[in-house]
Amino acid sequence: EASYQSISPSDFFYRNREIAGFSNPSRALYSAVRELLENSLDACEARRVPPDIYLRIREVLPSKGEEGPEVYSLRIEDNGTGIPDEYIPLCFGKVFYGSKYILRQSRGTFGLGGTITILYGQITTHKPVRVASSIGKEIHEYEMMIDIEHNEPIVLRHEVHENKKGWRGTIVELQLEGDYSRSMNKIYEYLKQTAMVCPYADITFVDPKGRLYRFERATDQMPPPPRAVKPHPKGVDVETLRRMVASTRARNMKAFMMEHFQGVGEVTAERFLNTASIDPRTPPGELGPEDIVKLVRAANDFEEFNRPDPSCLSPIGEELLGMGIKKELNLTDADFLMAVQRRPSTYLGFPFIVEAAMAHGRSLARQGFSGITLYRFANKIPLLFDESSCVIWKAVNRNINWSTYLVSPDTPLVVAVHVCSTKIPYKSVGKEFLADQPEVEREITNAIRQLARHLRLYISRSIRMARERRR
Amino acid sequence: EASYQSISPSDFFYRNREIAGFSNPSRALYSAVRELLENSLDACEARRVPPDIYLRIREVLPSKGEEGPEVYSLRIEDNGTGIPDEYIPLCFGKVFYGSKYILRQSRGTFGLGGTITILYGQITTHKPVRVASSIGKEIHEYEMMIDIEHNEPIVLRHEVHENKKGWRGTIVELQLEGDYSRSMNKIYEYLKQTAMVCPYADITFVDPKGRLYRFERATDQMPPPPRAVKPHPKGVDVETLRRMVASTRARNMKAFMMEHFQGVGEVTAERFLNTASIDPRTPPGELGPEDIVKLVRAANDFEEFNRPDPSCLSPIGEELLGMGIKKELNLTDADFLMAVQRRPSTYLGFPFIVEAAMAHGRSLARQGFSGITLYRFANKIPLLFDESSCVIWKAVNRNINWSTYLVSPDTPLVVAVHVCSTKIPYKSVGKEFLADQPEVEREITNAIRQLARHLRLYISRSIRMARERRR
Ligand SMILES: Nc1ncnc2c1ncn2[C@@H]1O[C@H](COP(=O)(O)OP(=O)(O)OP(=O)(O)O)[C@@H](O)[C@H]1O
Ligand SMILES: Nc1ncnc2c1ncn2[C@@H]1O[C@H](COP(=O)(O)OP(=O)(O)OP(=O)(O)O)[C@@H](O)[C@H]1O
Numbered sequence A, B: 001e002a003s004y005q006s007i008s009p010s011d012f013f014y015r016n017r018e019i020a021g022f023s024n025p026s027r028a029l030y031s032a033v034r035e036l037l038e039n040s041l042d043a044c045e046a047r048r049v050p051p052d053i054y055l056r057i058r059e060v061l062p063s064k065g066e067e068g069p070e071v072y073s074l075r076i077e078d079n080g081t082g083i084p085d086e087y088i089p090l091c092f093g094k095v096f097y098g099s100k101y102i103l104r105q106s107r108g109t110f111g112l113g114g115t116i117t118i119l120y121g122q123i124t125t126h127k128p129v130r131v132a133s134s135i136g137k138e139i140h141e142y143e144m145m146i147d148i149e150h151n152e153p154i155v156l157r158h159e160v161h162e163n164k165k166g167w168r169g170t171i172v173e174l175q176l177e178g179d180y181s182r183s184m185n186k187i188y189e190y191l192k193q194t195a196m197v198c199p200y201a202d203i204t205f206v207d208p209k210g211r212l213y214r215f216e217r218a219t220d221q222m223p224p225p226p227r228a229v230k231p232h233p234k235g236v237d238v239e240t241l242r243r244m245v246a247s248t249r250a251r252n253m254k255a256f257m258m259e260h261f262q263g264v265g266e267v268t269a270e271r272f273l274n275t276a277s278i279d280p281r282t283p284p285g286e287l288g289p290e291d292i293v294k295l296v297r298a299a300n301d302f303e304e305f306n307r308p309d310p311s312c313l314s315p316i317g318e319e320l321l322g323m324g325i326k327k328e329l330n331l332t333d334a335d336f337l338m339a340v341q342r343r344p345s346t347y348l349g350f351p352f353i354v355e356a357a358m359a360h361g362r363s364l365a366r367q368g369f370s371g372i373t374l375y376r377f378a379n380k381i382p383l384l385f386d387e388s389s390c391v392i393w394k395a396v397n398r399n400i401n402w403s404t405y406l407v408s409p410d411t412p413l414v415v416a417v418h419v420c421s422t423k424i425p426y427k428s429v430g431k432e433f434l435a436d437q438p439e440v441e442r443e444i445t446n447a448i449r450q451l452a453r454h455l456r457l458y459i460s461r462s463i464r465m466a467r468e469r470r471r
């Protein structure tokens, strides 16, 4: 006899938390750090201030011998936007809740990373999370847990403090089971690669052994922020269009097209509607289901829309990317270092930009680099796992004939690839690798070839100079 | 100014449907077929009858030239348990709803596959889905859509029909955008591999070109069905234990342990509670949060629990697996064919069984097989994508020194690996590849070595016989 039931989103990710990156204590500690750090960086960039981030992991319960679980206290503090007090419990206590469901590039996208982190801490320690935040006025401090069965926060304590120094930002402190010795390399690598693509961020990390790691900012200069944009007609489907039609105040379909989509002017709206055999004067409320389908099909075929507006994106920029890599890889001016930013492109109606950088030379050789070391980034998030499943790795390893660029299997070469988009083609909610979108793959491949041509000049010149020295 | 909102589970998978396998029309058509077929097979096995499944894909809208979308009507009919009428709309119209949230092996596990299939059809065609089902009494027919913003079904029509023939089963019919020419190979492969591990299933498939594919059953014999079991103490965490304590009627902790967990007798319960420093006579309601944490920690360390009960599993069986492979690969008795079922094992408190089979010989060579062809299965589901990300592929390609078994790079060799568990370590909700769980990897590796040793005998004998023939 089958018994039917529904479960809440938090219950789903509780039962399947490995899908979100919380598969075992060492991986969970890494995922907790990355989810919280990504939230803090998003908040600082939203506030347009260079991020100052303090991260501390402290042992709470020393492992008794080999078997006992290691419990850590994890604390992160940022100078970001803060969260308005009425939303604080929901932001951390509800899965599928957040401020990043809009059409603008940010690290966060799913509305679950922070909550799953809190959830994991709760189910391994039964301890509440403490969140303090201020948007500039008072400081609100919450002690809370998650009602996992109902996907709702449980507020245990809420205090309001005066904010004499006018602090603005967020502090999150939780306890969770982890395995620092197993995750420390990945955590350090994550912080270092974050510094590589955010050279304007200042990150301080104190680990359980009391060691202090400081990633100082190399500059105060930040990339221009992304702006929220309206959707592009190309990416629209029946559900999106149906919702727009249901909620629009536009009096006719021509005004509707111009109002709800980006880059649709009067002429384009008229031409498009005529292609779709819809009278531009039709009130939106009179569209039937078949009309909606007709419009979606016509939008996907229509070739005269403007290209998607890339102002919703915020790439790193060639200068900042080069600066970050030079600093984190200890390069000198004698090394080869070049960064390139491709022009905006699109896939499935979503704009994206590929940036890539390459570094090669004696500084790398001296640090033990040998062969290609690939750094992958998506919306400025370092991707550290599942490399061989990622389209970036596929492009680097299968689409490039490296020997034609004078690169041999032990040439010390760093390749960094950054994809930014309002919709990163993640293959799973764990944000570790990207799916094989053809347009994205093509842009990555072309970016690498562009850099590799310059690398070839450098290598052939080094070979030539080495020969001359030998004579 | 950040704007905070929550979205429903269906809205989440609408926006991120590529994570569930609905990334593009050809992949979506494949995913629709597999999700519906897996539901039908689960239902037939739950009813303990050999599955009779009719699958038909018909073109509805021929693509106009190269660009137009191709719309298909997809219909599947099974002789499974059927669905009680009051649950039909929820089963297909609500994400995170179903009958498979219990501790018993089945293909379905997340409560979303069927619903996302309906959702994808709806957002690409605006057409409702038709579901007819009977648990043996009347036949209930629904025409419905999904309210994606609220994760609720919208029933457009509900008719009750007399069931003169006493039919029992389910019919699902929907329209969706697809690309059959691009997905036909994968769809065919999926059906063929399903037949390999379910030789008791009879599957008829009519494709858009009107071609009929029939996978006849090789036997009526089915593996023993899995039984739902209580959780094992080893896998328990704070949240699970907290829920049990909150809802238990047991009068004391000793009765609680015996009542709620599998394989815990009186002596074990007493010993365990003493190890956890909890008085066995304590009423469960008196446990505080620290006691719950203490119990979870103690349960993970305690070594005297019985091994997890594998009666919640339903492996294929060596005989059926061999039968299915022989039939689908057209093997003869002269070929090498061997199947092995490992003893039950566990990871993280969940029981699992690895089964593997190997085939080699002239029949494979004649069909063009060359090198290792790997077939991967999880809970009898064929896994066709992301091979190199899967722990099964890792075991086959990195943990086995094939040359020592006389296997060379062009030896025609089929390796089939099946993992069954109440918790398959899927890395994503798309169910295509398994995470590197060490215990699972070890069992797969050992199963393959076990078969490879026998393969070596066969190959060395063939070599010897070939030499003798040459003299
Ligand atoms: N440090 C922070 N500063 C400001 N706002 C924050 C901070 N951390 C979380 N938030 C808010 O909480 C919301 C939920 O965070 P959460 O990490 O769960 O999801 P997300 O970041 O939106 O998406 P993702 O799951 O992809 O990370 C965010 O959208 C943001 O509005
Ligand atoms: N053909 C069918 N016969 C009987 N019951 C069915 C059938 N199809 C779906 N169901 C019921 O509908 C529920 C929901 O199906 P759905 O595919 O959405 O989720 P699931 O199979 O439980 O999990 P998963 O997402 O892993 O497939 C199932 O649990 C099952 O009870």
Ligand SMILES: [Mg+2]
Pocket (backbone or CB within 6 Å): A035, A038, A039, A107, A108, A109, A112, A113, A114
């Ligand atoms: Mg986040």
Ligand SMILES: [Mg+2]
Pocket (backbone or CB within 6 Å): B035, B038, B039, B107, B108, B109, B112, B113, B114
């Ligand atoms: Mg299913």
